[in-house]
Amino acid sequence: MLQGEKSGVISARTDHYLISANRHGLQALSPGVLEHAILISPAPSRSNLAAKYYPLLKRCIDILGALLGLILAMPVMILVAIAIKLDSPGPVLFRQNRIGKNRRYHSNGHLKECRRFDLKGKPFTIYKFRTMRTDADPYAVSPGDNSDPRLTRTGRIIRPLCLDELPQFFNVLKGDMSLVGPRPEMPFIVQRYNSIESLRLLAKPGITGLWQLHGSRKKHIHENLEYDLHYIQNCCLWMDLKIMLKTIWFVFKTKNI
Numbered sequence: 001m002l003q004g005e006k007s008g009v010i011s012a013r014t015d016h017y018l019i020s021a022n023r024h025g026l027q028a029l030s031p032g033v034l035e036h037a038i039l040i041s042p043a044p045s046r047s048n049l050a051a052k053y054y055p056l057l058k059r060c061i062d063i064l065g066a067l068l069g070l071i072l073a074m075p076v077m078i079l080v081a082i083a084i085k086l087d088s089p090g091p092v093l094f095r096q097n098r099i100g101k102n103r104r105y106h107s108n109g110h111l112k113e114c115r116r117f118d119l120k121g122k123p124f125t126i127y128k129f130r131t132m133r134t135d136a137d138p139y140a141v142s143p144g145d146n147s148d149p150r151l152t153r154t155g156r157i158i159r160p161l162c163l164d165e166l167p168q169f170f171n172v173l174k175g176d177m178s179l180v181g182p183r184p185e186m187p188f189i190v191q192r193y194n195s196i197e198s199l200r201l202l203a204k205p206g207i208t209g210l211w212q213l214h215g216s217r218k219k220h221i222h223e224n225l226e227y228d229l230h231y232i233q234n235c236c237l238w239m240d241l242k243i244m245l246k247t248i249w250f251v252f253k254t255k256n257i
Contacts, residue, residue, distance in 0.1 A: 050236065057237060058178065065179050066172040073166050080129055080154070080163055087154040090134035093167060098126045098184035100176055102201040121201040124176040126184060127167035131155025139186055162251050168207045180240040181206025182228040200228045203235065208247040
C-alpha cells in the first residue's frame with residue numbers, strides 16, 4: 001500500500017474510533033497515538049510503582065479468582081454437564097482455537113521493531129460448555145438469538161445466563177486468559193486485523209470486559225474496538241474489580257446471548 005493510501009486508511013479509522021469513543025463517553029486515545037498504533041504501549045494514569053506490580057497482582061487475582069469461581073460454580077457445572085449429555089449426543093465441552101496476547105509484546109511496553117508489522121497473538125484452545133449440535137460449523141457466526149436451529153435445548157437455557165463460559169476458569173488457571181480483558185477472537189478474523197485492530201492483542205484476553213457490559217452484542221468483537229483500547233490504556237486493579245462486580249450484576253439482571 002502506498003504511503004498516502006495507508007495514511008488515508010489510518011486517518012479514516014482514527015476518526016471512526018474517536019467518534020465511537022466520544023459517543024460512549026470513553027477517554028479516547030489521541031489521534032497521534034493512533035497513527036502510530038503498532039508502537040504504542042498501555043499508558044494508564046497510575047503511579048510507576050502500581051504499573052510495575054500490576055501484571056503480577058493481576059495474575060495472582062486471576063489464579064485466586066478462578067479457583068474460587070470453580071469451587072463456587074462446581075455444583076452448577078456438574079448439573080450443566082449432565083444436562084448436556086442427556087440432551088444431545090456429543091462432548092460436554094466445546095473446544096475452539098482462539099488468539100491470545102501478542103507473543104512479541106514485552107512488559108516494558110515496547111514491541112520489537114523488526115516485527116512491528118507482524119502482530120500475531122498466541123494461539124490457544126478455549127473451553128466452553130457445548131451449546132450447539134455437533135454438526136454445526138464451529139467457526140460460523142454465533143447464534144443471534146434462541147431461535148437459532150443449531151442450538152440445543154440446554155444451550156438455549158445456559159447461553160443467556162452465560163453459564164457456557166464457566167469452563168474458561170480453566171483457561172485462566174493455565175495462563176491463556178485473564179478474568180478481565182478483551183475477548184479472544186478466532187484465527188481467521190485476527191489474520192485480517194489492521195494495525196489498530198491488532199492493538200487488542202496487547203492484553204491477555206479475558207472472560208469478561210468492558211465490551212460485555214457496554215458494547216453492542218450484535219457486532220463482532222473487534223467492531224467494539226473503543227472499549228478494548230480504553231481498557232488497555234487505563235487498566236488497573238480498581239478497573240478490573242469494578243468490571244468483575246458489574247459482570248456479576250449483569251448476569252443476574254440481564255439475559256443476553
